Amino acid sequence: MSFNADDFRDLDPGERxxxxxGPSDVPGRVLQAMxxxxxxxLDPAFLSIMDETQGLLRYLFQTENALTIPxxxxxxxxxxxxxxxxxxxxxxxxxxxxxxxxxxMCDIVTRVGGRLIRVDAQWGETIDPxxxxxxxxxxxxxxxxxxxxxxxxxxxxxxxxxxRIAKEAGALFLVDMVTSLAGLDVALDRMGIDAxxxxxxxxxxxxxxxxxxxxxxxxxxxxxxxxxPVISWYLDMSMVSNYWGGERKYHHTAPINxxxxxxxxxxxxxxxxxxxxxxxxxxxxxxxxxxLEAMGLSMLVAEGERLPMLNAVRIPEGADDLxxxxxxxxxxxxxxxxGLGDLAGKIWRVGLMGHSxxxxxxxxxxxxxxxxLKGQGVKVQPGALEAASSEYQSGD
Amino acid sequence: MSFNADDFRDLDPGERxxxxxGPSDVPGRVLQAMxxxxxxxLDPAFLSIMDETQGLLRYLFQTENALTIPxxxxxxxxxxxxxxxxxxxxxxxxxxxxxxxxxxMCDIVTRVGGRLIRVDAQWGETIDPxxxxxxxxxxxxxxxxxxxxxxxxxxxxxxxxxxRIAKEAGALFLVDMVTSLAGLDVALDRMGIDAxxxxxxxxxxxxxxxxxxxxxxxxxxxxxxxxxPVISWYLDMSMVSNYWGGERKYHHTAPINxxxxxxxxxxxxxxxxxxxxxxxxxxxxxxxxxxLEAMGLSMLVAEGERLPMLNAVRIPEGADDLxxxxxxxxxxxxxxxxGLGDLAGKIWRVGLMGHSxxxxxxxxxxxxxxxxLKGQGVKVQPGALEAASSEYQSGD
Numbered sequence: 001m002s003f004n005a006d007d008f009r010d011l012d013p014g015e016r017x018x019x020x021x022g023p024s025d026v027p028g029r030v031l032q033a034m035x036x037x038x039x040x041x042l043d044p045a046f047l048s049i050m051d052e053t054q055g056l057l058r059y060l061f062q063t064e065n066a067l068t069i070p071x072x073x074x075x076x077x078x079x080x081x082x083x084x085x086x087x088x089x090x091x092x093x094x095x096x097x098x099x100x101x102x103x104x105m106c107d108i109v110t111r112v113g114g115r116l117i118r119v120d121a122q123w124g125e126t127i128d129p130x131x132x133x134x135x136x137x138x139x140x141x142x143x144x145x146x147x148x149x150x151x152x153x154x155x156x157x158x159x160x161x162x163x164r165i166a167k168e169a170g171a172l173f174l175v176d177m178v179t180s181l182a183g184l185d186v187a188l189d190r191m192g193i194d195a196x197x198x199x200x201x202x203x204x205x206x207x208x209x210x211x212x213x214x215x216x217x218x219x220x221x222x223x224x225x226x227x228x229p230v231i232s233w234y235l236d237m238s239m240v241s242n243y244w245g246g247e248r249k250y251h252h253t254a255p256i257n258x259x260x261x262x263x264x265x266x267x268x269x270x271x272x273x274x275x276x277x278x279x280x281x282x283x284x285x286x287x288x289x290x291x292l293e294a295m296g297l298s299m300l301v302a303e304g305e306r307l308p309m310l311n312a313v314r315i316p317e318g319a320d321d322l323x324x325x326x327x328x329x330x331x332x333x334x335x336x337x338x339g340l341g342d343l344a345g346k347i348w349r350v351g352l353m354g355h356s357x358x359x360x361x362x363x364x365x366x367x368x369x370x371x372x373l374k375g376q377g378v379k380v381q382p383g384a385l386e387a388a389s390s391e392y393q394s395g396d
Numbered sequence: 397m398s399f400n401a402d403d404f405r406d407l408d409p410g411e412r413x414x415x416x417x418g419p420s421d422v423p424g425r426v427l428q429a430m431x432x433x434x435x436x437x438l439d440p441a442f443l444s445i446m447d448e449t450q451g452l453l454r455y456l457f458q459t460e461n462a463l464t465i466p467x468x469x470x471x472x473x474x475x476x477x478x479x480x481x482x483x484x485x486x487x488x489x490x491x492x493x494x495x496x497x498x499x500x501m502c503d504i505v506t507r508v509g510g511r512l513i514r515v516d517a518q519w520g521e522t523i524d525p526x527x528x529x530x531x532x533x534x535x536x537x538x539x540x541x542x543x544x545x546x547x548x549x550x551x552x553x554x555x556x557x558x559x560r561i562a563k564e565a566g567a568l569f570l571v572d573m574v575t576s577l578a579g580l581d582v583a584l585d586r587m588g589i590d591a592x593x594x595x596x597x598x599x600x601x602x603x604x605x606x607x608x609x610x611x612x613x614x615x616x617x618x619x620x621x622x623x624x625p626v627i628s629w630y631l632d633m634s635m636v637s638n639y640w641g642g643e644r645k646y647h648h649t650a651p652i653n654x655x656x657x658x659x660x661x662x663x664x665x666x667x668x669x670x671x672x673x674x675x676x677x678x679x680x681x682x683x684x685x686x687x688l689e690a691m692g693l694s695m696l697v698a699e700g701e702r703l704p705m706l707n708a709v710r711i712p713e714g715a716d717d718l719x720x721x722x723x724x725x726x727x728x729x730x731x732x733x734x735g736l737g738d739l740a741g742k743i744w745r746v747g748l749m750g751h752s753x754x755x756x757x758x759x760x761x762x763x764x765x766x767x768x769l770k771g772q773g774v775k776v777q778p779g780a781l782e783a784a785s786s787e788y789q790s791g792d
Binding site for chain 2: 003005008011012013014015016018020022023025026031032033034035036037038039040041043045046049052055056059072073074075076077079080104107108110111112199201207208209229230231232233234250251252253254255256257258260261263264267270271273329335340
């Protein structure tokens with residue numbers, strides 16, 4: 001084998017301003033926490049860190065749920081965790097689909113043998129509760145699942161009606177909060193949400209690698225009364241929960257340093273406070289949209305249905321998707337996302353998540369985009385920065 | 397909710413000397429790499445880091461296998477990855493069991509619908525190839541699985557005979573290398589191993605969170621010719637491999653900073669060189685055993701079948717398992733492991749893995765153990781340090 005250790009240079013990933021669909025910028029405090037010495041997964045000091053992390057996660061999920069932990073995988077592992085633990089082969093499962101992540105849910109439900117009842121909406125629009133009511137009629141669903149913040153389209157899904165429909169149908173209500181948690185008000189207990197999962201790399205602003213999840217007492221009862229074993233050993237919450245909260249029985253080795261990072265990211269969130277954090281996400285979003293619209297660009301999603309942390313903007317006439325994104329990354333170090341599926345080449349996805357949701361990023365992005373578009377001969381209206389500025393007038 | 401952000405203090409996990417069954421001590425260079433700025437999972441700079449990490453992993457696994465990547469989960473996720481991708485419901489699977497991790501394999505095989513053919517050996521002893529030959533007779537197994545280094549007992553399993561038996565039976569040969577990789581010579585291609593998985597927190601000395609795996613062309617062919625979908629979306633290698641090596645199609649967000657850490661840990665391994673690293677594990681093991689035996693303690697595993705990185709020593713008459721381990725941790729900051737299952741209270745498991753496999757740790761442990769045992773009134777023979785020293789005479 002021709003192999004030379006000297007071929008591998010010192011790590012230098014560069015520095016970016018992360019304004020894509022995730023990961024978001026990670027605060028230095030979180031990176032430093034991850035560099036703390038690794039200790040054992042059954043060390044009393046680590047058990048305390050686990051307890052604190054769970055307490056902080058309950059604060060963030062606004063829940064008293066005992067089973068509130070970070071799953072040892074990224075957000076999609078959290079999605080899989082919810083389905084493999086809460087449904088059994090033959091169970092009817094309602095999945096709402098208006099983007100990539102609803103589609104992914106369907107894929108998982110099918111793999112684990114669930115009977116899929118699919119409710120679709122146009123990508124870029126919200127799920128219509130009446131369509132869900134209609135689909136549920138005469139059925140006996142075990143679970144109703146929806147994505148709160150569709151990262152592929154930028155749509156914010158209202159949850160109240162769907163929660164009521166799930167309850168009336170005797171189904172658990174499962175919500176994907178990968179992109180909404182820590183950026184939007186998601187109160188599990190108040191909203192009647194039975195299971196939720198998220199990712200660390202979006203509005204929590206910790207590197208990717210863990211998936212916070214929470215199960216309500218009703219979800220736990222379903223788990224405890226299963227007739228078949230959970231198909232995944234690694235994600236079997238009946239065992240994992242014992243390590244996190246019960247007799248501390250070894251299941252798998254927890255990702256120690258990732259948990260350090262998550263704890264620090266959650267501590268930063270608690271210091272800021274949830275209300276202030278949600279308000280910050282909201283004002284930066286409004287400023288970004290005001291700037292983009294002043295430039296003459298238009299948003300994919302209707303006003304009132306937009307996510308504050310993920311802004312889908314239509315690529316203007318005459319602009320070259322890839323050339324613009326390459327210039328943003330190459331000349332300004334700014335990462336944004338392209339469109340997925342049918343929306344590829346049609347939209348840009350601009351993230352303002354967690355630590356990335358800052359006034360300076362809004363201004364950097366607007367000024368960089370304006371410069372690049374003009375440089376590539378695309379017509380742009382003046383006044384973007386003034387329009388953005390005015391959104392901060394009423395308080396920051 | 398009564399919640400006060402000030403209740404959560406600055407992270408301080410303390411510092412340990414990790415001489416248990418993993419995690420092992422993590423070099424400062426690896427911790428610093430993990431604290432590098434997070435960038436996007438599709439950023440060109442990260443794609444290069446992924447390529448380098450795969451190259452380093454191939455060096456470590458001693459293989460040309462294209463599909464050689466870190467799975468986004470801990471070692472057990474790697475175990476699950478191999479089974480869910482390579483077997484389908486109804487497939488016959490031979491699993492060799494002589495400890496906790498063979499038992500775990502059986503659990504996973506059953507969950508995913510495999511027909512289990514189990515070959516047992518006493519915990520603390522190796523698997524008898526004749527028993528495997530006998531079990532395979534008249535069967536048509538898809539896979540033969542064995543643990544190379546049983547972390548629960550300290551037994552080293554010879555692989556040559558089992559590899560031959562698997563080939564003759566037309567079965568893929570799957571080897572658990574969670575504890576052996578980077579501490580023992582494991583040459584995938586030379587040894588005819590079709591699938592292997594490991595963990596980052598053992599002899600690689602990176603924090604836990606990733607599971608390096610490698611599939612041979614024969615394993616890939618089995619994967620590509622499946623009749624049923626892989627039961628796990630998250631671990632489906634037909635999609636994950638595309639992100640790591642094909643069209644770079646987004647599957648799930650990779651654990652960016654964990655990959656930074658793994659790359660640095662692998663770079664350190666490449667700088668040391670595999671032969672030197674294996675020799676280091678061997679000499680520190682011999683010194684530890686010489687010291688323990690000089691004190692009058694005895695090893696669980698017969699000479700010639702012992703792992704160099706995980707030393708199972710019988711708890712001597714009169715010693716209190718928990719009191720001794722608490723004193724080691726409390727007075728010396730040294731973590732070792734207790735016994736699992738039937739071996740609980742009967743053995744200690746002393747790890748000398750990766751960065752923890754150092755002469756200073758051997759001496760610290762022997763001197764601390766001698767002091768603690770004497771202090772607790774247990775009879776100990778003199779001469780442990782001299783016996784350990786003599787093992788280093790012929791070169792270090």
